[in-house]
Amino acid sequence: MTAEAYEVQSRVLTAVVPVWLNRADHVRAHAACHASAMLWNRTVAWVRGEWRAGRSPGREDIRRYVTSLPAEARPVHAHTAQAVAYDLADAIALARANKAQGMAAVKFPWREKRYRRLVFTTGFGWKITSRGRLALSLGRGRERVVLPVPELTNRNGVLVTPDRWGEIKLCWDGAARGWSLRIAHRVPDDRLSDASGHEGAEAAGIRAVTVAVDEGIVNPMTLAIRAPDGAYEVAVINGRAARAVKQRRNKGAARLQSKLSRCQSGSRRFRKLSEARKKLTARTGRRLRDFNHQVTAKANRFIREQVEAHEQAVPTGARVVVRLVVGDVRGVERNTEKKRRTSRSTRQQLSQWERGTQERLLAYKTGLAIRHISEAYSSQTCPYCLTRRKVRGRSYACVNKTCASVLNRDAVGGVNIHTLAVNDGTYVPVPPETVIRVKYLRAQPGWSADQRERHGFHQRARHRAGAGRSREARSSAQNRATRADLPVGVCVAVVPRSGGAMGHEGGAATPQGAGRAVARTAEGHM
Structure with a gap:
């Protein structure tokens, strides 16, 4: 070149x-x-x-x-x-x-x-x-x-x-x-082709692909995109590691501030405690910066994989352009102390939410302009029958007995934001035969609670067998710590609470009769 x-x-x-x-x-x-x-x-x-x-x-x-x-x-x-x-x-x-x-x-x-x-x-x-x-x-x-x-x-x-x-x-x-x-x-230049100026250009040999992003605190990004075969591909990126980092910082800062309040300004102890607080802030900043890059890197990779699949599916000579749509939650983290609409811990999490940073990084890595759309009721509306209900926890179960869909709550939000984006802000039910494939990704490599429990059980067994108090490094037990009942690459299905016939083939759950399910891969547990 x-x-x-x-x-x-x-x-x-x-x-x-x-x-x-x-x-x-x-x-x-x-x-x-x-x-x-x-x-x-x-x-x-x-x-x-x-x-x-x-x-x-x-x-x-x-x-x-x-x-x-x-x-x-x-x-x-x-x-x-x-x-x-x-x-x-x-x-x-x-x-x-x-x-x-x-x-x-x-x-x-x-x-x-x-x-x-x-x-x-x-x-x-x-x-x-x-x-x-x-x-x-x-x-x-x-x-x-x-x-x-x-x-x-x-x-x-x-x-x-x-x-x-x-x-x-x-x-x-x-x-x-x-x-x-x-x-x-x-x-x-590795930027994706933005859909700006290409609206309604399907007849001109251009396929516009919409990527919907549902942002959250527990799961910072949930991305939904329509695959070439008509199914929904959803990636849920877990962000519990960042919550743990912030909680540790908050507790450490509160402890140091309590000690500082009892010190004389400028004293030797005051200087030491101030230095410790700066080190805590710097260490947390580095970890959160790495976390935000990990989240947006996985989101960027998922988007590019789906765009590549569309490029292989379009006729020769056709172009694929991408539209990146994010649920509009701007301003929800402002004036949380004055509004007092939620609990104290929730207000703290909202005020420390790094949503804007993650949006800028995703736009920076993909080269796409971010469009915001209202996400009202997106996590409460069933994408198949449009029945609304408030949910607690991470699972959404439709109360409509003829639907009885059981989906991931964030996946519901991502699919509904995608529906709003492609239908000018109007809720349109997803066809009953549409498959929603959900993939769970961990933002940073780490162990689940089940893996830590299994590793601790193994260490205690070694100690009882006479191995002494020496402990093996966690990196030496990755295969042993994985779930025995969930091998890598095997898919499982979320069973609806109402029961019913289900078709399950090729790692995807197809809604049949009274129940629907979503395929869940083991990649998120790696």
Whole structure:
């Protein structure tokens, strides 16, 4: 592939690389971050002064003001100073767009900063030295920050050379007490074709595939898509690991805060406890960041697998475009303390829900624009007969005796959101012969409660047999800890409570007579 073709068929991603700075570079970088923040504050004050005078400075007007300041007022690289101006212009444009959409409590930039990341542009702010080191310039007449060149690989494990790098940001994490580089780089374009502008284009050789996403706290994402054979493919991604991480953080933070409240500010014990709280916050942030990437990576893989199946099923020369629709729960996590509509624990879970982060990551990995649709009653409505009932727990059993469907609650929500998306927001019953295949995925590799119990039983048996108190690592007992009654690859069916005849063939449950079932694979237990 030529360089010109690569530039056209590529997309820009950002890699986060932790780095270590020696004492001298650390001090210089800190001073530059403070100077960048002071420049931001001065520019914000100038813009607000222009507004009060009845003028509306544009993007280039802000840039010219920053570059016109004396050198002692902007002790950073010239391109770093320009990045401050452009970031402020982008923040103002975003606030205006949000106001135009009717968002309440939108504020233009006003808060004073004490610290701000450093931005280095390609060829000017950073470069690779003759000795193969990465040099970050802090401006003319100042020492550079010199680092080893980090190795970046794309999702396929292919090395991304520095000639494909773009803008680099040097950031400081106050909780983790460490530096990191945000490196923008170009990779081959693997974005899925978005359905924007292709509505109603089936006759033109384009097949539009709708992917519905039902978001939740227990299961962060449930994806539903219509397969080429007419059945529904549903993937339920389990998120209980994140709840455990957040619960541990909340309890640890509460315990440390209780001790801090009894300490004198600035004392030695106060500093130690504050450091422990920062470490807890940083550790939890790393685990949650990994969890969000795991969730969206599995969702992205599921979407691409289903899109590939459609591409193989369409006639030669036809295109497949994708529409990503998410149930609209925006705002449910806001003002939970003021509304008090739920219990205290539920309000805490809602306020700590990372729904927005997961949406952005999924859009980032798939390259699709997210569309929101009302999901009212989607988890209470039977997709086959449209009977509504409130449910508790993770299973949905239809109260209509002629239907008697037994489905996963999140799968019901995903299928109904898909129905709403393809029928202009109207509930339409799914045909009785439609099969709903459900696959359970665990966001992060781990053991179920049954696996932990079996492993503990094995360790106690070893101890009684005279093996001493030495314990085997859990990684040495993966085969032993799997469920004996549920081998990998075997499918089981959820039996409806009302009983009745059922057709079960090829790992899928087909609704027959008085009962319906959903196939459940063992992949989610791996």
